[in-house]
Amino acid sequence: MKIADLYIRVSTDEQADKGYSQRDQEERLRKHCISLNMTIGTVIYEDHSAKTFERPEWKKFLSAHKRLRGAKESRFLFFTKWDRFSRNTSEAYQMISTLNKLNITPQAIEQPLDLRVPENKLLLAIYLSTPEVENDRRALNVTYGMRRAIKEGRMMGIAPYGYINRSKEDGRKYVAVKEPEATNMIWAFKQVAKGHLPTAVVLKEMNKREGRKLTKNSFMEALRNVAYIGKLFLKAYNDEEERIVEGRHEPLISEELFMKVQNILYRKSNQDNFLPSGRIINEERYPLRGLLLCPHCNKNLTGSSAKGRSKHYYYYHCTTSCGFRYNSEIVNDLFVEELSKFSFKSGAETILKTILKQNFSVALNGLNYERKVYQNKLTTIEQRIEKARDMFIEDKLDEEDFRSIKIKYKGEIENLKFKLNSLKNSAENDNIGLKIGQALNAITNISERYKNASTIDKRAIVGLIYPEKLIFDGESFQTTKINSLASFIFLIKKELGNKKNRQRSENSSNVGLVNSTGFKPVTF
Numbered sequence: 001m002k003i004a005d006l007y008i009r010v011s012t013d014e015q016a017d018k019g020y021s022q023r024d025q026e027e028r029l030r031k032h033c034i035s036l037n038m039t040i041g042t043v044i045y046e047d048h049s050a051k052t053f054e055r056p057e058w059k060k061f062l063s064a065h066k067r068l069r070g071a072k073e074s075r076f077l078f079f080t081k082w083d084r085f086s087r088n089t090s091e092a093y094q095m096i097s098t099l100n101k102l103n104i105t106p107q108a109i110e111q112p113l114d115l116r117v118p119e120n121k122l123l124l125a126i127y128l129s130t131p132e133v134e135n136d137r138r139a140l141n142v143t144y145g146m147r148r149a150i151k152e153g154r155m156m157g158i159a160p161y162g163y164i165n166r167s168k169e170d171g172r173k174y175v176a177v178k179e180p181e182a183t184n185m186i187w188a189f190k191q192v193a194k195g196h197l198p199t200a201v202v203l204k205e206m207n208k209r210e211g212r213k214l215t216k217n218s219f220m221e222a223l224r225n226v227a228y229i230g231k232l233f234l235k236a237y238n239d240e241e242e243r244i245v246e247g248r249h250e251p252l253i254s255e256e257l258f259m260k261v262q263n264i265l266y267r268k269s270n271q272d273n274f275l276p277s278g279r280i281i282n283e284e285r286y287p288l289r290g291l292l293l294c295p296h297c298n299k300n301l302t303g304s305s306a307k308g309r310s311k312h313y314y315y316y317h318c319t320t321s322c323g324f325r326y327n328s329e330i331v332n333d334l335f336v337e338e339l340s341k342f343s344f345k346s347g348a349e350t351i352l353k354t355i356l357k358q359n360f361s362v363a364l365n366g367l368n369y370e371r372k373v374y375q376n377k378l379t380t381i382e383q384r385i386e387k388a389r390d391m392f393i394e395d396k397l398d399e400e401d402f403r404s405i406k407i408k409y410k411g412e413i414e415n416l417k418f419k420l421n422s423l424k425n426s427a428e429n430d431n432i433g434l435k436i437g438q439a440l441n442a443i444t445n446i447s448e449r450y451k452n453a454s455t456i457d458k459r460a461i462v463g464l465i466y467p468e469k470l471i472f473d474g475e476s477f478q479t480t481k482i483n484s485l486a487s488f489i490f491l492i493k494k495e496l497g498n499k500k501n502r503q504r505s506e507n508s509s510n511v512g513l514v515n516s517t518g519f520k521p522v523t524f
Contacts, residue, residue, distance in 0.1 A: 004038045004076040005061070005104075006030070009046035009084045022047075025080050032078065032109045041075065050087040051135065053095055065102045077106045082124070083131035084108070092128045143237070150234050153248040161185060161214055161222050162252055175249040180211040182252055185222065189253050192223060193260040196463025199223070201456060223261055228252045241406070259418055285314045285328050287458040288335060291466075294318040295473040303328060316472070326474060338477050339447040342465070356436050371420060378416045381409050 008025045022045055033040050042064075048055040077099065079085050085106060086092035096115075099106050107113070111127050113120045146156050155175045159165050162185040164178035184206050191202045200216065207213045214222065226233055226244055230251030236242040286303030294301055297320050305312045317325030388405045391397040450461050470477045 002036075002038045002076065003041045003073070004033050004036075004078050005042045005044065006033075006040060007044045007046070007058075007061075007077055007079040007084065009048065009050060009055075009079070011047065011049050025084070028080055029078050029109065038076070050083065050085070050131075052088060053086070053091055062098075065104065074103045074105065077104050078109055079106070080108065081110050082108045082127040086128065087131040087135050089125070089128045089132050147234065147237060150232050151245055153232065153246055155227060155232060155247060155249055160225055160227050161212065161218065162228070163249065177250055177252070180209065184209050184211050185228065186252050188219070189223070189228070189257055189261055192264055193257055194460070194464075195264045196460045197456065199265075205456070220265075223265060226258070229255045229258045256421060259421055263418070284455050285332075286316065287455050288316065288331065288462070288470075291459065291462055291469055292316060292331075293469050293471045294320070294322060294324050295471050296322040296324050298471075300469075301472070326472070331472060334472075334475075335477065336447050336451050339450050339461075339465075343445050343447055353436050360436075374416050374420050378413065378420065381413055381416070385409055 006026065006029045008022050008029070010022055010025070026043065030040065042061065044057050044061050046055055046057045048057075053059075082092075085108065086095065096106055108127070111123075113124055113127075115121060115124065149156055154173075155163075159175045159178075162178060162182040163175045165173060166176045167173050187209075188202050188206045191197055191205075192199055199220065203214060203216060203219045206219075222228070227247065227249070228251065230247050230249060231244050232247045234240075234243050234245055285305075288301075289303040290300055292301040293299065297318060299318055299320050299322075301316045301324075302319055303314070303316050305314045307313075314328040315325045316328050316331050385406060388397060388402055392399065392402040446461070446465075450458055453461065465483050466479050466481070467483065468479055468481045470479045472478075
């Protein structure tokens with residue numbers, strides 16, 4: 001008595017679209033076995049694509065027969081059509097060879113072939129390649145359709161965080177803004193753009209808000225997703241280069257804010273040991289943890305406690321063998337005292353505001369000139385690309401050279417556009433007096449603000465004043481760079497103190513150090 005195993009496969013889309021069903025296949029296969037007076041062995045039910053043989057039930061069937069390789073009994077493997085067996089011609093031939101070595105003969109009952117006859121191998125090639133061609137054509141149509149939809153501004157697939165997929169009454173799909181996730185994402189972009197908090201902390205704080213939570217990877221992908229500025233990314237395909245197209249959905253943030261975030265992310269990915277970072281812990285005793293450097297070995301200072309006879313003692317200390325450590329309460333108090341050097345009386349606000357507005361006018365003229373230089377460079381590069389395109393059309397330049405020219409200038413164009421966008425927004429002088437007033441009001445008593453702030457806000461204040469990490473030597477704080485506005489205020493206060501007291505004011509760890517470039521009033 002001959003034995004036949006039955007292989008019944010149907011994928012989800014085939015069952016829905018074409019009406020294939022496992023029950024129908026099994027009924028036909030069983031009738032065929034009865035008509036040939038064959039015994040039915042194993043019945044394999046598969047719900048998986050036939051593009052490869054990485055199918056769970058198929059692998060189990062094959063493994064079971066490989067363990068019985070020495071068995072002399074020949075078997076048949078029946079399926080309804082060859083497309084139930086495979087939709088990949090090359091893999092199908094390899095699998096047929098593997099089955100033959102295991103003494104198993106595959107056969108489609110509705111497309112029977114005796115492979116011992118050489119001419120039947122031509123029919124086998126047709127039966128196997130036809131469904132593969134159908135698959136490839138379907139995939140190609142889907143690809144073309146999706147690319148056409150993206151070019152028209154339609155967002156494909158699952159909407160990103162802050163958006164939701166919707167359908168109109170006529171069945172047409174669109175993407176709408178979803179709250180409170182949209183507000184959360186806007187808040188996150190603004191926090192990251194400030195540059196003083198690690199993205200992990202921003203994510204942690206955002207996940208505390210209402211709405212769906214995000215993982216770290218999803219959050220980083222969202223921060224780089226142009227969908228939030230109302231655009232879509234079209235990947236490169238064949239001769240088409242990747243590009244960004246205008247979307248139909250509503251943007252959540254401005255292009256200016258998005259570019260600021262990209263710049264921050266790029267800067268943090270290339271930061272060295274001297275930039276303020278470090279893991280934030282909830283312990284309020286160590287707000288400067290990760291922001292201080294050891295004066296002996298220049299390594300990061302961490303924070304921890306030591307148990308004494310009657311209580312715990314808390315320290316900032318080095319993680320190396322140099323042994324530097326200092327009581328955290330004393331360090332924190334000294335830092336509050338250090339910040340008091342940037343405070344000033346409200347009477348000086350008018351003088352500072354006048355000076356800053358004058359400086360802003362001078363800087364604005366320089367920005368306008370710089371913007372003109374960048375615009376001329378951008379125009380020159382675009383003209384070169386346009387000239388190369390004309391030469392390519394006229395067959396004076398081959399495709400490879402034309403492509404290399406476009407690749408060469410692509411990075412320069414993006415960099416120039418980013419700089420132009422930054423200069424454009426920096427040159428906005430609307431309500432500059434109000435903004436300067438807000439900035440000065442925020443630092444009128446910065447030490448008290450710091451003292452009463454939360455741990456995260458304390459670190460934000462430190463990051464705004466000190467772009468780089470501080471070295472604490474046991475008595476004072478030193479750094480190679482401080483915020484230009486803070487440095488300016490300190491120098492003015494110092495000079496006023498000299499005139500009033502007819503002597504030099506107290507020494508500061510900031511005297512004689514290089515200031516950061518650029519003027520950017522900030523608010524807390």
